[in-house]
Amino acid sequence: MPDPIIERVIQVIVKTQHMEADTVKPESTFEEMKIDSLDGLQILFALEEEFNVSIPDEAAKQLRSVADIANGIKALLAEQSAPAEA
């Protein structure tokens, strides 16, 4: 069964970059997809909207692939849902 977070990340990339749906795979890298730094900003913006998260600048610089993004999103969502420490 496909990972729903990965599926949503792929949808964001496909939509913002006007790409064909089947050209973006979980293992695709930004380099392979010819996504430059300006494209990356739009993807980050759309991901923040899609998942209602705030992606820190330092974390954003580390992202190189669909899998990187999905893992980062999962971590941010886990942080959000974790109970606050006393």
Add this chain to the structure above:
Amino acid sequence: MKRVAITGLGIVSAIGSSREAFWTALKAGACGIRPIESVDSTSLRGKRGAEVFGFDARDHFDAKEIDTIDPFGLYALKAAAEAIEDSGVVLTPDLKERTAIVTGCGMGGKVTEDQGFRDLYADHKPRFHPYTIPRAMTSAATSQISMRFGFTGPSLTVSTACSSANHALGQALWMVRSGAAEMAIAGGSEAPFSLGVLKAWEGMRVMAPDTCRPFSKDRLGLVLGAGAGMLILEPWERAQARGAKIYAELAGCGMTADAHHLTMPSQNGAARAMAIALADAGLSREEVGYINAHGTGTQANDSTEARAIREVFGVPPPVSSTKSMHGHAMGAAGALEATATALALYHGVLPPTANFTTPDPECDLDVIPNESRVCKVGAALSNSFAFGGLNAVLAFRAVG
């Protein structure tokens, strides 16, 4: 010093988005002022504008380009492409390295900014779209033209409100004349149709609710327009040597400041700009057979401009305001009007002042009312006088 030829023209406007469509409409006195469509005009007192006509970005740009470029940049790119193609110039690596780009823009990407501010202040979204800055920066059109065609010469944007394009064309003229550039693509673009911009202009109380009637006694103000005009400027001898079609000579430019008032024009500043343009072009006032006026349709501009023209010319030549047709496209205005003037000289037809009903003794000029006039003239001026008192007048000489 080199003479400078205009060898290519490109247009996006309310009366057509090609050189041919623009000229056909100008000759016919066709008015491009219509009910505003791209913005909900419910809350606006003036509900009419001169939005671009015959331009669909999807016909010229892919989806990614439309994402990253504000409408004012798209208009500029489309006009630039048309002008370059029209010129027939071969873009060699050496020429691309020595081509200047000088664009005028009064406001920058306000459609983009307005959307961002609505997201932030009205919809309380936590983030701005990341393309806001590169879309909205006033110099975006120059950068886009440079990247699209690979021009790597001196490139800049001039922003002097409603005189922006005339200042840009004047700057480009002097660069080609002096040899600082071997060719220039110059003009202006503007895309002011956002609710924020329209409400801001409403606050100035200079907007006509009906239409634009320059120099007519019943004129009620200006009508905002959108669009772009781009012109190719080349040294005369090079243009002739390659057998280029030459529309006209861009012969001179006069720039002045009023040092007077933020919104009230000054007769002295306007008159001096015209006189300096004539001197820069080496033209006598008797040689000038047509003036494309600033002619906004406001009470203050048109009467002041008429007095300034009388001061310079004594017996003025025919004058028209083509803003009556393509609206006041602010940072693009001078480029649309330089194109109209070059085409008027080339075809020997003077475009009219449309929507004219009643002569005004305060504007005692032959304004070519409503119908174009077949008239071969040797030289012409095109006036731009901006809010804040920044003036630029271009002088043109007919071929032959």
